[in-house]
Amino acid sequence: MDNSAPPLNSLVSVRHLSFSRGDKKIFDDISLDFERGKITAIMGPSGTGKTTLLKLIGGQLHPGQGSVTVDGQNVHLLRRAELYNLRKRIGMLFQSGALLTDMNVYDNVAFPLREHTHLSESMIRTLVLMKLQAVGLRGARKLMPNELSGGMARRIALARAIALDPMMILYDEPFTGQDPISMGALAHLIKSLNNTLGLTSIIVSHDVHETLLIADYIYVISEGKIVGHGTTAAIRQSASPWIQQFMTGAADGPVPFHYPAKDYIDDLLSSGKRY
Amino acid sequence: MIDNLQNLGAQTRASFNKLGRGTFFLLQTLSGTLSVLLRPRLLVNQLYSVGVLSFLIITISGLFVGMVLGLQGYYTLSRFGAEETLGVMVAASLVRELGPVVSALLFAGRAGSALTAEIGLMKATEQLSGMEMMAVDPMKRIIAPRFWAGCISMPLLAALFSAVGIIGGQLVGSGLLGVDEGAYWSQMQAKLDFQDDIVNGILKSIVFGFITSWIALFEGYDAIPTSEGVSRATTRTVVNSAFSILGLDFILTALMFGDH
Numbered sequence: 041m042d043n044s045a046p047p048l049n050s051l052v053s054v055r056h057l058s059f060s061r062g063d064k065k066i067f068d069d070i071s072l073d074f075e076r077g078k079i080t081a082i083m084g085p086s087g088t089g090k091t092t093l094l095k096l097i098g099g100q101l102h103p104g105q106g107s108v109t110v111d112g113q114n115v116h117l118l119r120r121a122e123l124y125n126l127r128k129r130i131g132m133l134f135q136s137g138a139l140l141t142d143m144n145v146y147d148n149v150a151f152p153l154r155e156h157t158h159l160s161e162s163m164i165r166t167l168v169l170m171k172l173q174a175v176g177l178r179g180a181r182k183l184m185p186n187e188l189s190g191g192m193a194r195r196i197a198l199a200r201a202i203a204l205d206p207m208m209i210l211y212d213e214p215f216t217g218q219d220p221i222s223m224g225a226l227a228h229l230i231k232s233l234n235n236t237l238g239l240t241s242i243i244v245s246h247d248v249h250e251t252l253l254i255a256d257y258i259y260v261i262s263e264g265k266i267v268g269h270g271t272t273a274a275i276r277q278s279a280s281p282w283i284q285q286f287m288t289g290a291a292d293g294p295v296p297f298h299y300p301a302k303d304y305i306d307d308l309l310s311s312g313k314r315y
Numbered sequence: 316m317i318d319n320l321q322n323l324g325a326q327t328r329a330s331f332n333k334l335g336r337g338t339f340f341l342l343q344t345l346s347g348t349l350s351v352l353l354r355p356r357l358l359v360n361q362l363y364s365v366g367v368l369s370f371l372i373i374t375i376s377g378l379f380v381g382m383v384l385g386l387q388g389y390y391t392l393s394r395f396g397a398e399e400t401l402g403v404m405v406a407a408s409l410v411r412e413l414g415p416v417v418s419a420l421l422f423a424g425r426a427g428s429a430l431t432a433e434i435g436l437m438k439a440t441e442q443l444s445g446m447e448m449m450a451v452d453p454m455k456r457i458i459a460p461r462f463w464a465g466c467i468s469m470p471l472l473a474a475l476f477s478a479v480g481i482i483g484g485q486l487v488g489s490g491l492l493g494v495d496e497g498a499y500w501s502q503m504q505a506k507l508d509f510q511d512d513i514v515n516g517i518l519k520s521i522v523f524g525f526i527t528s529w530i531a532l533f534e535g536y537d538a539i540p541t542s543e544g545v546s547r548a549t550t551r552t553v554v555n556s557a558f559s560i561l562g563l564d565f566i567l568t569a570l571m572f573g574d575h
Contacts, residue, residue: 100444100447100448124452127447127448127450128449134444135441136440136441138440138441138445139442139445140442140445141440151449152449152450152451155449155450155456156450
């Protein structure tokens, strides 16, 4: 992964990226490539900065070092207008859905179309109904976001994310907190949208089972480093203890169960201090 | 001792830092003005929720403040046999001071806190972030219309407050206590100066509207995106707005009426 030139077919390439929050290093010199037309998953324990990585790719955060290139453009060197133009071609599905709570489902999906195009209302109606049909929620168009279940909210947000026919969708923990049925429905949707619309998908997730079902290529991140990467089949068979711990869900291993602390016995015996 | 000094230093730095962020926020908001003009619909919606929905609290409070002024003014003025000037006293107090100040305080409590909570929750639920990723600038789409709605509503609400207050004073003064109705209005008409009293009062309320909207929106935008963070930000909006309104009122009064 140290080759500096990205492979020809990668839509997004991250090079020697470092990012810190205060004194804490979130990423330490990582490089990743996301191939066009494929579903690439970034997996790792919670708190490893997977969402941060998506925000770096989307240009919402600036890296300490390194670069992120999306479709040949260095995201962090773009001017504001250029960045916004790039973002029109990127859909992002937030963990919470991030639907606008003062609008109903229909208006939420129509929102990007109304903001960025000059289409007539009848054209917008056709497009919105098509997008809602794609996620199976055409019948829910009059509901308000607070009337939706978590899974429905995410599917609506997905319909909104594809409203402008993007080239790429970033998924932030799409499966978290979903019941098995909506998890399956979402996994199926992500896969079929990717294939029928010719998208490139980046999924950040710690749900091993669903992610392995749909991903073409996987990166496993832990403590700011890439601890393993490969095709889904290769990851399944990997001998790396990091990956094995993550895949099998063992409580202790290379990722320790305990948050760093001083010695337990010493800590119990040291009296006089409150903490 | 050293600890205390360090704390003081850290706090001072934090407040300057916040002042800087606030100023930057204001500049970004002002740069979104053009897009508000291009999409008046967004402004109208906000004028409704910021201004029109504050109508009731302003009207009722104005009425009661005016009635109290009528009572208090009458008792004091009648000792000197000057109860005929009740109208001047009520109107001058309202137009110069109480109208702009009290309506701004009420506005901060009613509309300002609502704005902070709304923006803070939009931040907490990733709606602002989501908009940015949809290439929609939240400063232009969300913040700027609310800011201008606040700036426009405030002087109108203050004028309403004063007008209703004057009627309240008249209800008590002439209706209850027997001040001559003609004297109430004609004295007011003769003694109140358009430039000195009315224009200065309007200027005050414009300044208060500006500062209250700025504080409310910035606190929401700068809130820590948790339920506790939003609740603290809402409190800060009301407290900081109140301080700013009262402090600025003193400065503005000194500047406007200082040479009399």
